[in-house]
Amino acid sequence: MTAPALRRGAVSPSWSELAARVAARSGTAAAAVAAGGGLVPIPAADPIEAVATLLAVRAAGGIGIIADDRSHPDRRAQALLAAGAASAVQAGSAADGRPAWASFTSGSSGTPRLLLRTDRSWADSFAAVASFLQLVAGDTVLLPAPLASSLSLFSVAHAAAMGFALRFPVGAALSPVDIADATATHTTPHGLREIVELIEQGAAHRLRAALVGGAELDPALRTRAEAHGIRIISYYGAAELSFVAVDIDGTGLRSFPGVDVRIDDGELWALSPFIALGYLGADGGAFRRDADGWATVGDGAAFDEASSSTDDPRPRILLRGRRDAAIQTSSATVIPADVEAALRAVDGVEDAVAFAVPHPRAGSLVGVTVQLSAHAAPLTSAELRDRVRETLTVTHLPRRWFVAAELPRTASGKPERARIRDEALSGRTARLA
Structure with missing residues (x-):
């Protein structure tokens, strides 16, 4: 395939060139997988090189751990330590499947944890996300969040499966060149704000849709983005749960396709095929699962029962933040x-x-x-x-x-x-x- 696979600045290897880079790393990747027992830490300074290495490690039967030193200086050290618990990579029941991806939880309330998930826990939501963003051949999805985040890694997995291009920023902050050729973005409210501010300052863009998660979206920011022709699809989820609820038109969050939601004593629980396997080499954490497969990370919520209708019986979900806070x-x-x-x-x-x-x-x-x-x-x-x-x-x-x-x-x-x-x-x- 000659279409671009990854873009950063003026660098844009095609899918065939990316495949060649992956093949060239096969021997080194196999040795690293064997030495690490399945887990391989990968530096993220150059996201294009990191993605090529990540895919090579996956082809060798291992799991790449993208290290990120910008917001958590100890993140790479944690990745290296996690390799010492690599025997857990072979775990997983027949029902769950083997781990295939590893990402860090956000660490917003404390120490980040390394989370393992199967291929299908992300792949089963690709079609819904592509439909929301109306992705077509030739699209380029901008990823402002660091590659180490589960948000960005999801889009790497999605692009590898469906063949659209990914655009990575040149620097830590977005610049006009980063948004010039992107047609969609998967970002956080913070990243969306950067995009909107660049546009308001006169930067040219082709963005038509934004998938926004990671934190609650300010309605005023949604309005500002929509004023520039960017259709906003916001969602609630967690690294442990993946997608839980989605707001496609600004009227509020409702359960994501394929997800059942219940609220017990003010705490939101989800049942879906998207839930992760669990943390690696760490006790505790917010992630809990009951005997029936329902899972929670302790976020508070309530149903707005008056919001359901015959056209859409799903009630609006009102988020209340992490209950332990x-x-x-x-x-x-x-x-x-x-x-x-x-x-x-x-x-x-x-x-x-x-x-x-x-x-x-x-x-x-x-x-x-x-x-x-x-x-x-x-x-x-x-x-x-x-x-x-x-x-x-x-x-x-x-x-x-x-x-x-x-x-x-x-x-x-x-x-x-x-x-x-x-x-x-x-x-x-x-x-x-």
């Missing part, structure tokens, strides 16, 4: 997602992360670190408090305000919650006046 303050339970959504709706606020601040009498106070827009007038804590009073109850109003020029983010674009909270409480993040 709830803030107990003065006998009230505050869900950080509620506070963050109210603040993101304020003009001039790019993003916000709420967390518990220890307090001797109240137990905890609601604290928040905000990232303010560089293009808007500065806001004070008093001004922000006034603007969210009508949407937040008194118990949900933040009492401690911090400000960061840029919120630290994981490889998948999620805010690094544990780090943001630690930096605020240790005084490393500035207080908002």
Whole structure:
């Protein structure tokens, strides 16, 4: 095939050239698979080379672990340590199948874990995703998130199976050249914001659709993207669960095709063919599975029963954030997602992360670190408090305000919650006046 397979800057090997690169690595890949017991860490500095090596490792019967040192300096070390537990790669019942892909969880609330999944756990959703994006021969899908993220690795698997091209950014931040020839993108809200800002600054583009996951999408950002002809398909999922719910028209999340959703005591559970096998070489974590195959990562949710209809009986799913992040303050339970959504709706606020601040009498106070827009007038804590009073109850109003020029983010674009909270409480993040 002479059509481009991967693009980065002016470099664009075709599918036949990529196949030749994979074949040239076959001997080295086989030796690495044998030495690592099946798991092979792969540097990600050059994503085109990394994908070629990843496919060579897969052809040799192993699993490539894409290392990413940008948001987690210890990620490569974790990958190397994981190779010591490689005997687990051979695990997996006949029903589950053998592991074929490995990716790191986001680590937004703590240490990332290495997650194993089968080929089919991703492949079974390829047709639905292609339909949502209306992918055709000759399309190029832009991947702003680092290759190490499960979001990007999913699209690598999808492209290898269906033959569309992938575009990788030249640098850490997107530039006009990165969006010039892409017709679709699979990204996070953070990546979509970068794309929209480039377009608003005059960058030419051909984007017609965006698949957006990894964090909750701000409705205002959806509107800005749609104003430039980009159709938005947002979804809720997790590295452990893959796709769970999708919003194709801005009316709210509903269960993804092939996924059953239930809510037990405010906690969302999913039953689908997309669920991962489990973590490698790590105990604990958010991922739990019951005897019937239902799985959860502990995210809170509720059904909007009034939203179902005869045309679509699926109720809208209202996400409430990770339940173990709830803030107990003065006998009230505050869900950080509620506070963050109210603040993101304020003009001039790019993003916000709420967390518990220890307090001797109240137990905890609601604290928040905000990232303010560089293009808007500065806001004070008093001004922000006034603007969210009508949407937040008194118990949900933040009492401690911090400000960061840029919120630290994981490889998948999620805010690094544990780090943001630690930096605020240790005084490393500035207080908002």
